Amino acid sequence: MTTPPIKPSATPVVRTVKYERKQYWNEPTMTWWEKAYLPEVLRGLAITTGIFLRNMGKWITGRRGAITTYYPEEKRADFAPANRGKHILTQRPDGSPQCIACNMCATVCPAKVIEIESAFDINDPAHPKSPIRFEIDYSRCVFCGLCVEACPEDAIRMEQDIPDLVSGDRYNMWLTMDEMLTWNPKQDVLKPYPPKPVALTVSDSILRGRESSTH
Amino acid sequence: MNVFLPDLVVSLVFITYAIVMLLSFGGLLTWVERKQAAVMSDRIGANRAYIKIPFTNIKLVFLGLFHGMADGLKMLLKENFTPKTHDALGYFLAPFIVVAPVLLVFAVIPFGGTLDPAQLFPSLASWFGGRTYPLQIAQLDAGILIVFAFSGLTIIGTMLAGWSSGNKFSLLGGLRAGSQMISYELVMALTIMGLILVYGTVDLGAIVRQQSGVMLGVLPKWGVFMQPFAAFLFLTAAIAENKRIPFDLPEAESELVTGYYTEYSAMKMGLFMVSEFIQIAIVGALFTTLFLGGYNLPFMSDAGFLFPGGHTVALSHGLVVPLQMLGFLAKVFLMCVIQIQIRWSLPRFRYDQMLSFAWKMLLPLSLANLVVTAVAMWLLEGGQ
Numbered sequence: 001m002t003t004p005p006i007k008p009s010a011t012p013v014v015r016t017v018k019y020e021r022k023q024y025w026n027e028p029t030m031t032w033w034e035k036a037y038l039p040e041v042l043r044g045l046a047i048t049t050g051i052f053l054r055n056m057g058k059w060i061t062g063r064r065g066a067i068t069t070y071y072p073e074e075k076r077a078d079f080a081p082a083n084r085g086k087h088i089l090t091q092r093p094d095g096s097p098q099c100i101a102c103n104m105c106a107t108v109c110p111a112k113v114i115e116i117e118s119a120f121d122i123n124d125p126a127h128p129k130s131p132i133r134f135e136i137d138y139s140r141c142v143f144c145g146l147c148v149e150a151c152p153e154d155a156i157r158m159e160q161d162i163p164d165l166v167s168g169d170r171y172n173m174w175l176t177m178d179e180m181l182t183w184n185p186k187q188d189v190l191k192p193y194p195p196k197p198v199a200l201t202v203s204d205s206i207l208r209g210r211e212s213s214t215h
Numbered sequence: 216m217n218v219f220l221p222d223l224v225v226s227l228v229f230i231t232y233a234i235v236m237l238l239s240f241g242g243l244l245t246w247v248e249r250k251q252a253a254v255m256s257d258r259i260g261a262n263r264a265y266i267k268i269p270f271t272n273i274k275l276v277f278l279g280l281f282h283g284m285a286d287g288l289k290m291l292l293k294e295n296f297t298p299k300t301h302d303a304l305g306y307f308l309a310p311f312i313v314v315a316p317v318l319l320v321f322a323v324i325p326f327g328g329t330l331d332p333a334q335l336f337p338s339l340a341s342w343f344g345g346r347t348y349p350l351q352i353a354q355l356d357a358g359i360l361i362v363f364a365f366s367g368l369t370i371i372g373t374m375l376a377g378w379s380s381g382n383k384f385s386l387l388g389g390l391r392a393g394s395q396m397i398s399y400e401l402v403m404a405l406t407i408m409g410l411i412l413v414y415g416t417v418d419l420g421a422i423v424r425q426q427s428g429v430m431l432g433v434l435p436k437w438g439v440f441m442q443p444f445a446a447f448l449f450l451t452a453a454i455a456e457n458k459r460i461p462f463d464l465p466e467a468e469s470e471l472v473t474g475y476y477t478e479y480s481a482m483k484m485g486l487f488m489v490s491e492f493i494q495i496a497i498v499g500a501l502f503t504t505l506f507l508g509g510y511n512l513p514f515m516s517d518a519g520f521l522f523p524g525g526h527t528v529a530l531s532h533g534l535v536v537p538l539q540m541l542g543f544l545a546k547v548f549l550m551c552v553i554q555i556q557i558r559w560s561l562p563r564f565r566y567d568q569m570l571s572f573a574w575k576m577l578l579p580l581s582l583a584n585l586v587v588t589a590v591a592m593w594l595l596e597g598g599q
Contacts, residue, residue, distance in 0.1 A: 052255035
């Protein structure tokens with residue numbers, strides 16, 4: 001395998017364009033008054049001192065001279081109306097959580113903060129599964145709302161509030177099922193539920209079937 | 216050696232007062248700095264540290280005053296981490312060399328008028344034997360020279376800290392501190408020269424006593440009215456000498472971590488901080504002494520007030536002395552507040568700007584001020 005010889009071009013290219021460094025910054029344009037520095041310093045000091053005196057006057061006369069809100073003692077009043085910062089679990093008319101522990105929210109959660117432990121109630125054939133533990137780790141929650149969208153039962157919602165979990169310990173940042181059910185409880189009024197059926201006794205047929213299968 | 220016991224007692228009281236005053240100023244200024252910076256930027260400032268009364272749920276916050284205490288405790292209890300490559304002796308000595316001269320400077324600054332113990336405590340009159348004491352720890356003739364001699368020692372501490380840490384950032388910070396402080400010390404001294412020409416003495420007590428009168432009928436005879444330009448130059452140079460923003464190049468945190476005390480931790484770092492805050496008070500005290508009439512309140516003498524209209528208010532000695540001391544403290548505090556205001560308003564210089572500001576602007580201006588003052592004094596005294 002031989003490489004073909006490189007042919008020299010007939011006319012060598014000569015660069016004639018002179019390279020000019022582009023200037024990416026602006027030359028400072030200051031008047032001699034600004035260059036003298038001192039007047040501008042005094043002007044700046046006058047501005048800051050003015051603000052200081054204004055705020056100090058407010059503090060002395062018992063008003064608040066700052067735009068700060070004392071969190072967690074106070075909550076800001078100016079959260080956006082679209083703000084959704086806290087989860088709740090909706091309830092059926094009888095007060096039980098509407099959640100069917102299907103784990104869709106926990107699956108879709110991008111931060112993987114939802115933990116669900118489900119119970120099985122054989123006596124409620126319409127909704128045999130329900131959560132006995134439903135917890136959200138608010139130290140990791142990103143408030144994306146995907147859990148709300150994923151829920152097939154409209155069981156989890158986000159409300160207009162902030163989590164307000166002030167703690168020095170990350171293990172206190174978990175929102176428990178109790179709080180999600182009791183804080184600002186909501187019922188799913190659009191989907192009325194029949195009362196839970198009377199507890200089924202384990203019928204003879206099932207028992208018999210099991211017996212028969214073993215035989 | 217014959218020691219007169221009342222002298223000793225009075226000196227000890229004065230020294231205790233000065234040290235307690237300076238250290239509490241240092242502690243208080245951390246709080247003032249935080250709160251003032253917060254108020255002028257629409258914030259609240261430190262307000263969380265509290266002391267809980269035992270067995271109750273009452274938490275004393277006092278506007279965040281305890282933050283300074285929490286800082287001090289933290290610095291005292293932290294591990295004193297030292298780098299592997301440091302020079303042990305220099306590293307150990309540097310913080311003390313920085314702090315001690317700052318405290319020593321106050322020895323020559325008069326913080327009140329003349330005290331006559333016999334008038335305050337008539338029962339002890341025979342013990343004091345009719346002596347009077349100017350409220351000043353050391354009545355030295357070389358007042359201003361002592362001030363400059365001691366504040367010059369601080370440079371050694373900062374450069375030693377920078378060099379002995381074995382860290383390039385520290386070394387750079389120490390170099391910067393050295394060149395900056397030496398440049399600005401020159402300016403500071405030259406601005407004072409005009410004042411020395413006017414007062415004809417370097418004794419700070421005598422300088423303050425000369426400022427007690429009234430000039431042009433209404434103005435108090437303060438240095439700031441006689442040498443307004445020098446007052447401005449002196450304040451600028453003194454802030455630069457203290458290495459505070461806008462002249463905080465030696466510890467520029469965006470360039471050099473914290474400059475010459477990068478490698479210091481715990482209370483050794485705390486000593487650098489404390490010396491910086493005490494030096495604010497010292498600069499305030501020096502400015503007050505030289506330009507704001509020291510302990511003199513306007514139109515006030517040892518006998519009482521004498522207003523320009525001829526109206527007089529006689530005051531007893533027991534009232535005059537506390538008034539003068541409080542007046543001095545109030546002026547010092549005002550100057551501290553002004554320095555903090557400057558520190559939180561102006562951005563930092565570039566290093567070359569800072570040096571050329573000293574050598575090309577402040578130095579010629581202070582020389583011009585000196586020349587003008589000299590010619591004016593020569594003309595005032597008859598032009599001979």
